[in-house]
Amino acid sequence: MTTVIFSHGQESGPWGTKIRSMAERVKELGCAVGSIDYQGIADPGERVEKLIRECAGIDDSLVLVGSSMGGHVATAAAETAQAIGLFVLAPAYYMEGYEDFTPPAPDMPICIVHGWHDDIVPVENSIRFARSCRATLHLVDGGHRLTDNIDEINVYLEQFIIRVLGDSR
DSSP states (O other), X not given: OEEEEEEOOTTSOTTXXXXXXXHHHHHHTTOEEEEEOOTTOOOHHHHHXXXXXXXXXXXXXXXXXXXXXXXXXXXXXXXXTTOSEEEEESOOOSOTTOGGGSOOOOSSOEEEEEETTOSSSOXXXXXXXXXXXXXXXXXXXXXXXXXXXXXXXXXXXXXXXXXXXXXXX
């Protein structure tokens, strides 16, 4: 079986609207789901450590999904957690003043979804990261939260999960 673990952004929680919707979609594909609660943990490094600890007990193929800071966290943890795929939304890469903290791209399939109108994380940051590792990149007509784009995101997530599972068979 495959388990999909979600990592929320800095200002949200483990079972927000997007995560609930994506979790339902991957359950339809036969995947187990989990979502890490980072509320009260501001430090990205502590969030990465928590994600790695939580994933250590999972004896399945693992796909990490993260949004904003959760995308950064999922990226930083992906190889150590032995994930087979990484799907991120508006990931907090190359943030001004913190460029050196952007984790290197893990060696696995990566899909990035980013809104053209993001006023928190510049879309150029995802373009730069995707170009550096040849990640799949979907640019959508949305802002940082991507709430209005959940149907598109679910299509991309489903396609990604199917592709990754096909690659790991």
